Amino acid sequence: MIASRVFENLSATASSDEIERLLSQHTFPLVEGSTVTFVFFGEAESVSLRHWIYGLPGSLPLTRLGKSDLWYHSVEFPTGSRIEYKLGVTRNGNEEWIFDPLNCQVAHDPFGGNSVVHGSDYIAPEWSNEISESQQGRLDTFSIQSQALGGERISRVYVPANFRPYRRYRLLVVHDGNDYVNFSRLNHVLDNLIARNEISPLIVALSNPHDRLREYANDRRHAQHVVEELIPELESHYPLITTSSGRCIMGASFGGVAALSTAWHYPDAFDSMLVQSGSFAFTDIGQHSRSPVFDPVVEFMNQFRKHPGKPVKKAYVSCGVYESLIYENRSLVPFLNSIGIKTKFEEAFDGHNWENWRDRLRTGLSWLFPGPLWETYL
Amino acid sequence: MTDDQRKIILLGPQPNYATLKTAMKRIDCDKPVALITAGWETDEPEDSEVKQAITSVGADCVNLKLFARTEQLFADDPELIQTLQARQDELRHLRNAYKERLQYLLKAARQTIRRQETxxxxxxxxxSAIDMVRQLDRQYFVRTSQIVDDYELRLQTAGRPLVVEHRREIFEILKGSSAILISGGHVAIILNRLKIFGILEASKDLPIVAWSGGTMALADQVVFFHDAPPQGKGDPEVLRAGIGVFQDLLPLPDATTRLNLSDQARVELFARRFDRFRCVVFDEQTILERCDGVWSSVGMKSATQLGNAGSVVGMNV
Incomplete structure (x- = not known):
């Protein structure tokens, strides 16, 4: 039984004054070393912890303290963990998933967001904040008519501070570009890492899908759009290195699949790849047990594992330990190395979310776009 | 005038050139100052902000354009660039071997320091653990110096016709200058450009104001450092010999950001490893001036250095 020292000392018959004192004396969830105690205070028939940690039951019931309105549940997490969650509160027989009312820390995502708790030793990276000393790059809007996908495609393009038209820049093509900016602060990360010389200045195409699960699940038209339409158009507008040595492709989750499959279809187009929590599901035998949206992904990954070729020369791969995809991502790394792709892998005690991907950007980008930090003293 | 007597003012990073302006007031600028921004590489010509700072204290300024001159030289004298590239390859191999050996020696030295045994x-x-690191540094320093000297024998840089032409032009500018200003930037590039054009020999009587990477290039030894780089181990490493305008200081620009100064063991190891120098912390407000061979701290904030006991202490001037 995992127990919080604070709650262990609280009697089941604690008075409302004692409970109020407890609530005012601590911040919640209560982090005591590796023990995290989730707390809810209010009327309810039942309360549960709803989270996305693979390996734990999806719903963990909170225990009511005596007959009070105080509910709690302790979980043991490795230090350095970052956990996103909601509370499932049942009233009148209906369960509602809510943000934790006792916790003002929220992680946003395209679906709204979750409450978030930082385990001991987790430090949110300061290089992901907007820092006044770091000069800001600009975000251009970039629109093209796509023959491959049909219709207009609007991307944004990050152009670094101190942009010089006479220079030649490397290009990073990012899937789910708007989400990377909105939820992982990619533009601020780039500003800060460039300002600190940790990465070299680069131009970043922030592309966005219309029908994400279709386009990103190894859709050849998507690959064609990126390589035959988007990149040439960018090269005609920006001073880019026009060979594969100057290009990198990136994505998270299904965007990671899109990055790998685009590079696989066009093996001479990209030098490197940055993939985070890629949905790289595959089967050795039989059917997969994931949702049907994974069908084309599994088909692609099985094909890729049989005939990998060499889509890129260098790769950065990251994944959260609390994701079911950790096994697929871990197994991808020796495979990529075996086909001659120099691969750096990083895993973290985090889940399938944008802040996990944000926190890994420094290592990934500096691995693929090393800046002159070591030799340069401005 | 010998290099020991030359007036030198050393500064830390200059985000808004505040201390550069203060430093400029400490030299006699009746003639224009010669500016070197080669460390900014292709951004060398982007010098309007620094020029504004210089003119705001009543001085004129001429950029020596050493980076652009070298690019031209490399284009016009392919043998020069090819030989320098061969030198770089040799230095790189040596550096890789040095770094490999260094990491184990530093790990051992750090562990023995952290044990705090009595x-x-x-x-x-x-x-003994620290001394082994010193020995490796010394050995590497000697080897790199030998390689640089061997290649210089082959190159005879100062006598190459195109170099002679540039040196003559630069010498004329320096004759009409009141001081040399050297910006920060890529240290090896600054160092190489200063050497190719013989800037220090051509300006023995001129005061020098240098900041950040510029100060490192002028030192006896160039040491790169960063305790938490995003890639690599962050082990401070000797690059090779600097210009050697001064022998007693090891400038550490931006050390408050680059080094974990609260990590006693790391600070102690750094200071003791390089104990033949005073390892000076150069932040934005540091101004260190050498007049008649004597250093004094003349900035708003007193200069500090890494202490052998593992903390940052007032600089012993």
Whole structure:
């Protein structure tokens, strides 16, 4: 039984004054070393912890303290963990998933967001904040008519501070570009890492899908759009290195699949790849047990594992330990190395979310776009 | 005038050139100052902000354009660039071997320091661990100097016709200058450009104001450092010999950001490893001036250095 020292000392018959004192004396969830105690205070028939940690039951019931309105549940997490969650509160027989009312820390995502708790030793990276000393790059809007996908495609393009038209820049093509900016602060990360010389200045195409699960699940038209339409158009507008040595492709989750499959279809187009929590599901035998949206992904990954070729020369791969995809991502790394792709892998005690991907950007980008930090003293 | 007597003002990073302006007031600028921004590489010509700072204190300024001159030289004298590239390859191989050996020696030295043993025998072990790092540094320093000298014998840089032409032009500018200003930037590039054009020899009587990477290039030894780079181990490493305008200081620009100065063991190891120098912390407000061979701290904030006991202490001037 995992127990919080604070709650262990609280009697089941604690008075409302004692409970109020407890609530005012601590911040919640209560982090005591590796023990995290989730707390809810209010009327309810039942309360549960709803989270996305693979390996734990999806719903963990909170225990009511005596007959009070105080509910709690302790979980043991490795230090350095970052956990996103909601509370499932049942009233009148209906369960509602809510943000934790006792916790003002929220992680946003395209679906709204979750409450978030930082385990001991987790430090949110300061290089992901907007820092006044770091000069800001600009975000251009970039629109093209796509023959491959049909219709207009609007991307944004990050152009670094101190942009010089006479220079030649490397290009990073990012899937789910708007989400990377909105939820992982990619533009601020780039500003800060460039300002600190940790990465070299680069131009970043922030592309966005219309029908994400279709386009990103190894859709050849998507690959064609990126390589035959988007990149040439960018090269005609920006001073880019026009060979594969100057290009990198990136994505998270299904965007990671899109990055790998685009590079696989066009093996001479990209030098490197940055993939985070890629949905790289595959089967050795039989059917997969994931949702049907994974069908084309599994088909692609099985094909890729049989005939990998060499889509890129260098790769950065990251994944959260609390994701079911950790096994697929871990197994991808020796495979990529075996086909001659120099691969750096990083895993973290985090889940399938944008802040996990944000926190890994420094290592990934500096691995693929090393800046002159070591030799340069401005 | 010998280099020991030359007036030198050393500064830290200059985000808004505030201390550069203060420093400029400490030299006699009746003639224009010669500016070197080669460390900014292709951004060398982007010098309007620094020029504004210089003119705001009543001085004129001429950029020596050493980076652009070198690019031109490389284009016009392919043998020069090819030989320098061969030198770089040799230095790179040596550096990789040095770094490989260095990481193990530093790990051992750090561990013995962190143990804080009081037994005399173990104290001796600690001394020995640090001394092994010093020996490796020294060996590497000597080897890199030999390689640079060997290639210089082959190159005879100063006598190459195109170099002679540039040196003559630069010498004319320096004759009409009141001081040399050297910006920060890529240290090896600054160092190489200063050497190719013989800037220091051509300006023995001129005061020098240098900041950040510029100060490192002028030192006896160039040491790169960063405790938490995003890639690599962050082990401070000797690059090679600097210009050697001064022998007693090891400038550490931006050390408050680059080094974990609260990590006693790391600070102690750094200071003791390089104990033949004063390892000076150069932040934005530091101004260190050498007049008649004597250093004094003349900035708003007193200069500090890494202490052998593992903390940052006032600089012994």
């Amino acid at each position: 037994l005399i025998t173990l104290r001796a072990e600690r001394e």
